Amino acid sequence: MWMVPTLLGIILIILGLLHAAPGDPAMMMMGIGSGGSSGEVSQDGVDYQARIDAFKKENALDRSFLVQYAGVLGPFNVKPDGHELFGGDGRNPYGGFLVFDFGKELLNKNKHIGEEIKKRLLSTTLPLALISIMLTYLLALPIGIYSANRAGMTIDKITTVGLFIMYSIPVFWAGLMLKLAFGKTGLGWLPVIGLHSRDAADMDMLPYLWDAFKHFLMPVTVMTYGSLAYISRQMRTGMIEVIHQDYIRTARAKGLSEKTIIFKHALRNSMIPVITIFASILPILIGGSLVIEVIFDLPGMGEYMFKGLLKRDYNIIMATMTLSGVMTLMGILLSDIAYAIVDPRIKYS
């Protein structure tokens, strides 16, 4: 239940940030860039100020901050074309975030943001994120366990250095370098744009999958390597801490094999810190894949957010940022649940 007030707070803060940030959608629409030329009547006789005022009125941008906040949240529609109940003319009844209605794009009234986000999530962002999370955990846990059991040996030192290098490479740099190396500019092995070739729809099953695989390879790599490095380090630390616990000595004293000790007695205990990290990884992968989606030109949610930011389209920004907030909360909730499953000392209540 704590999630509802938290979410309301998140929305409030996002809206506040938007209003505090420079630039506004009306001017963007008019093609007036950043300051300077925003005179009342320009030389070619167009009354920009009148148009701007009309646009602001139409989208309730001239109303007070709190009224706008209410307008984002629920169906108390504050725009002139909103619900009749709230004084609008009913042309464009808008439900608000509370009923999962994200409205339409500010600058393109034909596009429903909700539908656009759904399309982008399903086609791009979710597949990428799921593959990346699975790969991360599938690789990170064994790497962590392996190097924990060889702590201090040469192989562990090599892995440690390797993981640290991976962890320190910035995503945008890695993405661009991979593009340069494997794209047309370099070896020419992999496509560098989008998730499918243009003629993908006409392909058979196998070529289609192969095509998708080639397109996914680089974005997934770039999405995965950082969290892979981080989680395997965490796993290693957790494992090393656990194998020095008294109960591991007890397990040895029982005559259990090293395999049982590591995979039964140590693993579950050392999973606890790794699960906590899941809460922070999920939202980053889903909402925060902005850089990767922009670099590889993938039609995902991050790229949508980026477009919204460039156009100052408040509606897009509000919707995508709020969704990111929801993802964070979901991540926390999921990791809490997983926590309770792994550790019996934590109770649901």
Next chain:
Amino acid sequence: MATSNQARSAQRAEIKKGEVLLEVRNLRTHFRGDEGIAKAVDGVNYSVLAGQTLGIVGESGCGKSVTALSILGLVPMPPGFHAGGEILFRGEDLCKASEARMRQVRGNDISMIFQEPMTALNPVFTVGNQIMETVMLHQGFDKDAARNHAISMLEKVGIPSPRQRVDEYPHQLSGGMRQRVMIAMAMACSPQLLIADEPTTALDVTIQAQVLALITDLQRREGMSVVLITHDLGVVAQTTDHVAVMYAGKVVEYGDVESIFGKPRHPYTIGLFHSLPDLAGPGERLATIDGIVPSAFHFPTGCRFRTRCLLASDKCVNEEPALVEAESGSGHTVACHHLEEAEKL
């Protein structure tokens, strides 16, 4: 289950009560450290007779626990390593046994309970699961049989409503209960030797007595041998048949409990008895042994106790005293150059 019990009792018949079950001969377990080599255990000798209890006494850091861990091969290596000596269990040298063979011995023939019941049980598994694991591994019980066995073990160690407790997690039990669970776990395969490493140190005084009574009671019923490691002389007097007094990685005095308590010979043992509070007399300052235990990296030459001993002479500096019988035929052995003077202490 019946067959395995018969097999076990047949096996057990090989060793009669009073015969030597475990003999530690000149055991040396050392550790590599930054300062050089720590000789944590450096020439320990003692034997445990079938059906009897051996008490090992000594200050913290004298090598009591490392000796016990060496018997089960549980000393972490590295940094630890076996520097010499033998551990003969029913005639088999455990120092030479393979890791696979040691796994058969651990928990089945020799089991161990530890000092800290709060941390010695795995927090994420039920106590039942942790007891069942041992019997399923060593006795080949299936899940149901193991569960029933776990319940009967919990009952045996005096845990009320064992049917309910078997599904509980360690954090739901008190310290005394957890130590009982540890005992149930250690006893689950009816071992021939139980090593109890300060089993009561972390418990309340009232619970201490209960747990000790439980161990001695189980020992009598099962006919197993016990190595009881403690620094509590009262516990030793109550529960043991033989006593080994350890100082700085060595056994300095060994004998049956009557002769050690009746007539301690080694200046260190005498010092230990002097430092016991006298309940009958008026409140006095407690006597102490001056000085501190030397570091295992730099033991003194000759007799290791000489730096704190009132009787230390040149001979003690140059010559290490051997463990010899104080009176021939008594089985009471002492490692000291000044036995006659020590009697006057």
